[in-house]
Amino acid sequence: MKKVLVIDGSGEPLNFCSWKRAFAMLSTGRGKVLELESGEAGDPSFPAVIQLKRKVADFAPPRLVPGRRNIFHRDGYACLYCGAHGEGVHLTLDHVVPRCDGGKNTWENLATACFACNQKKGCRSLEESGMVLKSIPVRPLQAIAFRADLYISVGQGHASWAKFFAGVST
Ligand SMILES: [Zn+2]
Structure with missing residues:
Protein backbone atom coordinates (compact mmCIF):
# COMPACT_ATOMS: atom_id res chain seq x y z
CA MET A 1 0.00 0.00 0.00
CA LYS A 2 1.09 3.54 -0.63
CA LYS A 3 2.28 5.65 2.27
CA VAL A 4 0.99 9.02 3.37
CA LEU A 5 3.49 11.82 3.98
CA VAL A 6 2.89 13.64 7.27
CA ILE A 7 3.77 17.34 7.38
CA ASP A 8 4.12 19.27 10.62
CA GLY A 9 2.40 22.53 11.46
CA SER A 10 5.19 24.61 9.96
CA GLY A 11 5.14 22.76 6.65
CA GLU A 12 8.16 20.51 7.18
CA PRO A 13 8.05 16.80 6.33
CA LEU A 14 7.86 14.83 9.57
CA ASN A 15 7.29 11.16 8.82
CA PHE A 16 5.05 8.71 6.99
CA CYS A 17 2.02 6.71 7.98
CA SER A 18 -0.46 4.27 6.52
CA TRP A 19 -3.62 5.58 4.87
CA LYS A 20 -5.62 3.98 7.70
CA ARG A 21 -3.74 6.03 10.24
CA ALA A 22 -4.10 9.10 8.03
CA PHE A 23 -7.87 8.64 7.94
CA ALA A 24 -7.90 8.29 11.73
CA MET A 25 -5.99 11.57 12.07
CA LEU A 26 -8.36 13.28 9.67
CA SER A 27 -11.54 11.95 11.22
CA THR A 28 -10.49 13.06 14.70
CA GLY A 29 -9.62 16.52 13.43
CA ARG A 30 -5.92 16.20 14.19
CA GLY A 31 -4.88 16.59 10.59
CA LYS A 32 -6.00 18.00 7.27
CA VAL A 33 -5.41 16.84 3.71
CA LEU A 34 -2.78 18.75 1.74
CA GLU A 35 -2.59 16.52 -1.32
CA LEU A 36 -5.05 13.96 -2.58
CA GLU A 37 -4.31 11.16 -4.99
CA SER A 38 -7.30 10.62 -7.18
CA GLY A 39 -8.20 6.97 -7.56
CA GLU A 40 -8.43 5.03 -10.78
CA ALA A 41 -11.85 5.06 -12.44
CA GLY A 42 -14.41 4.20 -9.80
CA ASP A 43 -11.86 3.98 -6.97
CA PRO A 44 -11.95 6.39 -4.07
CA SER A 45 -9.33 9.10 -3.62
CA PHE A 46 -6.67 8.67 -0.95
CA PRO A 47 -4.66 11.25 0.93
CA ALA A 48 -1.06 11.51 -0.31
CA VAL A 49 -0.03 14.26 2.13
CA ILE A 50 -1.61 15.32 5.40
CA GLN A 51 -0.66 18.16 7.72
CA LEU A 52 -0.85 17.91 11.50
CA LYS A 53 -2.60 20.73 13.28
CA ARG A 54 -0.23 20.48 16.20
CA LYS A 55 2.75 18.45 17.20
CA VAL A 56 2.02 14.80 17.91
CA ALA A 57 4.56 13.06 20.09
CA ASP A 58 4.52 9.75 18.26
CA PHE A 59 5.45 11.33 14.95
CA ALA A 60 9.14 11.72 15.59
CA PRO A 61 11.41 11.83 12.53
CA PRO A 62 12.08 8.38 11.09
CA ARG A 63 15.14 6.48 12.24
CA LEU A 64 17.08 4.92 9.44
CA VAL A 65 18.63 1.57 10.16
CA PRO A 66 21.41 0.28 7.91
CA GLY A 67 19.38 -2.72 6.76
CA GLY A 130 43.09 -4.74 -3.61
CA MET A 131 39.44 -3.92 -4.27
CA VAL A 132 38.24 -0.35 -4.64
CA LEU A 133 34.90 1.19 -3.70
CA LYS A 134 33.26 3.30 -6.39
CA SER A 135 31.94 5.63 -3.69
CA ILE A 136 32.39 5.96 0.05
CA PRO A 137 29.46 4.53 2.02
CA VAL A 138 27.82 7.16 4.23
CA ARG A 139 24.68 7.62 6.29
CA PRO A 140 21.98 9.49 4.33
CA LEU A 141 21.90 13.15 5.31
CA GLN A 142 18.14 13.49 5.45
CA ALA A 143 16.33 10.46 6.81
CA ILE A 144 12.89 11.59 5.69
CA ALA A 145 13.94 12.55 2.17
CA PHE A 146 15.77 9.22 1.84
CA ARG A 147 12.67 7.34 2.98
CA ALA A 148 10.47 9.27 0.55
CA ASP A 149 12.83 8.47 -2.29
CA LEU A 150 12.80 4.78 -1.34
CA TYR A 151 9.00 4.61 -1.13
CA ILE A 152 8.68 6.30 -4.53
CA SER A 153 11.18 3.86 -6.06
CA VAL A 154 9.16 0.83 -4.92
CA GLY A 155 5.76 2.25 -5.88
CA GLN A 156 4.69 3.18 -2.35
CA GLY A 157 5.11 6.92 -2.82
CA HIS A 158 3.36 9.76 -4.57
CA ALA A 159 4.63 12.17 -7.21
CA SER A 160 3.03 15.03 -5.25
CA TRP A 161 5.61 14.56 -2.48
CA ALA A 162 8.35 16.10 -4.63
CA LYS A 163 7.47 19.69 -3.81
CA PHE A 164 8.03 19.04 -0.09
CA PHE A 165 11.57 17.88 -0.73
CA ALA A 166 12.65 20.52 -3.24
CA GLY A 167 16.35 21.24 -2.82
CA VAL A 168 16.88 18.45 -0.29
CA SER A 169 19.55 15.94 -1.14
CA THR A 170 19.61 12.48 0.38
ZN1 LIG B 1 30.58 -6.67 -8.01
Whole structure:
Protein backbone atom coordinates (compact mmCIF):
# COMPACT_ATOMS: atom_id res chain seq x y z
CA MET A 1 0.00 0.00 0.00
CA LYS A 2 1.09 3.54 -0.63
CA LYS A 3 2.28 5.65 2.27
CA VAL A 4 0.99 9.02 3.37
CA LEU A 5 3.49 11.82 3.98
CA VAL A 6 2.89 13.64 7.27
CA ILE A 7 3.77 17.34 7.38
CA ASP A 8 4.12 19.27 10.62
CA GLY A 9 2.40 22.53 11.46
CA SER A 10 5.19 24.61 9.96
CA GLY A 11 5.14 22.76 6.65
CA GLU A 12 8.16 20.51 7.18
CA PRO A 13 8.05 16.80 6.33
CA LEU A 14 7.86 14.83 9.57
CA ASN A 15 7.29 11.16 8.82
CA PHE A 16 5.05 8.71 6.99
CA CYS A 17 2.02 6.71 7.98
CA SER A 18 -0.46 4.27 6.52
CA TRP A 19 -3.62 5.58 4.87
CA LYS A 20 -5.62 3.98 7.70
CA ARG A 21 -3.74 6.03 10.24
CA ALA A 22 -4.10 9.10 8.03
CA PHE A 23 -7.87 8.64 7.94
CA ALA A 24 -7.90 8.29 11.73
CA MET A 25 -5.99 11.57 12.07
CA LEU A 26 -8.36 13.28 9.67
CA SER A 27 -11.54 11.95 11.22
CA THR A 28 -10.49 13.06 14.70
CA GLY A 29 -9.62 16.52 13.43
CA ARG A 30 -5.92 16.20 14.19
CA GLY A 31 -4.88 16.59 10.59
CA LYS A 32 -6.00 18.00 7.27
CA VAL A 33 -5.41 16.84 3.71
CA LEU A 34 -2.78 18.75 1.74
CA GLU A 35 -2.59 16.52 -1.32
CA LEU A 36 -5.05 13.96 -2.58
CA GLU A 37 -4.31 11.16 -4.99
CA SER A 38 -7.30 10.62 -7.18
CA GLY A 39 -8.20 6.97 -7.56
CA GLU A 40 -8.43 5.03 -10.78
CA ALA A 41 -11.85 5.06 -12.44
CA GLY A 42 -14.41 4.20 -9.80
CA ASP A 43 -11.86 3.98 -6.97
CA PRO A 44 -11.95 6.39 -4.07
CA SER A 45 -9.33 9.10 -3.62
CA PHE A 46 -6.67 8.67 -0.95
CA PRO A 47 -4.66 11.25 0.93
CA ALA A 48 -1.06 11.51 -0.31
CA VAL A 49 -0.03 14.26 2.13
CA ILE A 50 -1.61 15.32 5.40
CA GLN A 51 -0.66 18.16 7.72
CA LEU A 52 -0.85 17.91 11.50
CA LYS A 53 -2.60 20.73 13.28
CA ARG A 54 -0.23 20.48 16.20
CA LYS A 55 2.75 18.45 17.20
CA VAL A 56 2.02 14.80 17.91
CA ALA A 57 4.56 13.06 20.09
CA ASP A 58 4.52 9.75 18.26
CA PHE A 59 5.45 11.33 14.95
CA ALA A 60 9.14 11.72 15.59
CA PRO A 61 11.41 11.83 12.53
CA PRO A 62 12.08 8.38 11.09
CA ARG A 63 15.14 6.48 12.24
CA LEU A 64 17.08 4.92 9.44
CA VAL A 65 18.63 1.57 10.16
CA PRO A 66 21.41 0.28 7.91
CA GLY A 67 19.38 -2.72 6.76
CA ARG A 68 19.54 -4.50 3.45
CA ARG A 69 16.71 -2.55 1.80
CA ASN A 70 18.12 0.84 2.84
CA ILE A 71 21.72 0.03 1.92
CA PHE A 72 20.74 -1.32 -1.51
CA HIS A 73 18.64 1.77 -2.15
CA ARG A 74 21.45 4.12 -1.07
CA ASP A 75 23.82 2.35 -3.46
CA GLY A 76 21.38 2.41 -6.36
CA TYR A 77 20.96 -1.40 -6.34
CA ALA A 78 24.44 -1.71 -7.85
CA CYS A 79 27.62 -3.38 -6.63
CA LEU A 80 29.87 -0.72 -5.08
CA TYR A 81 32.94 -2.60 -6.34
CA CYS A 82 32.21 -3.54 -9.97
CA GLY A 83 28.97 -1.65 -10.65
CA ALA A 84 26.99 -4.77 -11.58
CA HIS A 85 23.23 -4.21 -11.33
CA GLY A 86 19.95 -5.29 -12.80
CA GLU A 87 18.22 -8.60 -13.17
CA GLY A 88 20.32 -11.66 -12.63
CA VAL A 89 22.76 -9.86 -10.33
CA HIS A 90 22.69 -11.36 -6.86
CA LEU A 91 23.22 -8.42 -4.50
CA THR A 92 24.61 -8.97 -1.02
CA LEU A 93 25.70 -6.83 1.90
CA ASP A 94 29.47 -6.53 2.23
CA HIS A 95 31.29 -5.39 5.37
CA VAL A 96 34.02 -3.03 4.16
CA VAL A 97 36.00 -3.73 7.34
CA PRO A 98 35.24 -7.46 7.55
CA ARG A 99 33.31 -8.82 10.49
CA CYS A 100 36.22 -11.08 11.36
CA ASP A 101 38.24 -7.87 11.92
CA GLY A 102 35.50 -6.38 14.09
CA GLY A 103 33.66 -4.55 11.28
CA LYS A 104 30.25 -3.34 12.39
CA ASN A 105 26.78 -3.12 10.84
CA THR A 106 26.91 0.62 10.22
CA TRP A 107 26.04 2.88 7.30
CA GLU A 108 29.74 3.58 6.88
CA ASN A 109 30.80 -0.06 6.93
CA LEU A 110 28.11 -1.70 4.79
CA ALA A 111 28.27 -1.69 1.03
CA THR A 112 26.15 -3.29 -1.66
CA ALA A 113 28.22 -5.97 -3.37
CA CYS A 114 27.42 -8.53 -6.01
CA PHE A 115 27.87 -12.12 -4.92
CA ALA A 116 31.04 -12.51 -6.98
CA CYS A 117 32.73 -9.43 -5.47
CA ASN A 118 31.66 -10.40 -1.97
CA GLN A 119 33.14 -13.89 -2.45
CA LYS A 120 36.32 -12.44 -3.94
CA LYS A 121 36.81 -10.00 -1.08
CA GLY A 122 35.94 -12.55 1.56
CA CYS A 123 37.31 -11.82 5.00
CA ARG A 124 39.87 -9.28 3.79
CA SER A 125 40.25 -5.53 4.08
CA LEU A 126 40.20 -3.26 1.04
CA GLU A 127 44.00 -3.09 1.16
CA GLU A 128 44.43 -6.85 1.41
CA SER A 129 41.96 -7.58 -1.37
CA GLY A 130 43.09 -4.74 -3.61
CA MET A 131 39.44 -3.92 -4.27
CA VAL A 132 38.24 -0.35 -4.64
CA LEU A 133 34.90 1.19 -3.70
CA LYS A 134 33.26 3.30 -6.39
CA SER A 135 31.94 5.63 -3.69
CA ILE A 136 32.39 5.96 0.05
CA PRO A 137 29.46 4.53 2.02
CA VAL A 138 27.82 7.16 4.23
CA ARG A 139 24.68 7.62 6.29
CA PRO A 140 21.98 9.49 4.33
CA LEU A 141 21.90 13.15 5.31
CA GLN A 142 18.14 13.49 5.45
CA ALA A 143 16.33 10.46 6.81
CA ILE A 144 12.89 11.59 5.69
CA ALA A 145 13.94 12.55 2.17
CA PHE A 146 15.77 9.22 1.84
CA ARG A 147 12.67 7.34 2.98
CA ALA A 148 10.47 9.27 0.55
CA ASP A 149 12.83 8.47 -2.29
CA LEU A 150 12.80 4.78 -1.34
CA TYR A 151 9.00 4.61 -1.13
CA ILE A 152 8.68 6.30 -4.53
CA SER A 153 11.18 3.86 -6.06
CA VAL A 154 9.16 0.83 -4.92
CA GLY A 155 5.76 2.25 -5.88
CA GLN A 156 4.69 3.18 -2.35
CA GLY A 157 5.11 6.92 -2.82
CA HIS A 158 3.36 9.76 -4.57
CA ALA A 159 4.63 12.17 -7.21
CA SER A 160 3.03 15.03 -5.25
CA TRP A 161 5.61 14.56 -2.48
CA ALA A 162 8.35 16.10 -4.63
CA LYS A 163 7.47 19.69 -3.81
CA PHE A 164 8.03 19.04 -0.09
CA PHE A 165 11.57 17.88 -0.73
CA ALA A 166 12.65 20.52 -3.24
CA GLY A 167 16.35 21.24 -2.82
CA VAL A 168 16.88 18.45 -0.29
CA SER A 169 19.55 15.94 -1.14
CA THR A 170 19.61 12.48 0.38
ZN1 LIG B 1 30.58 -6.67 -8.01
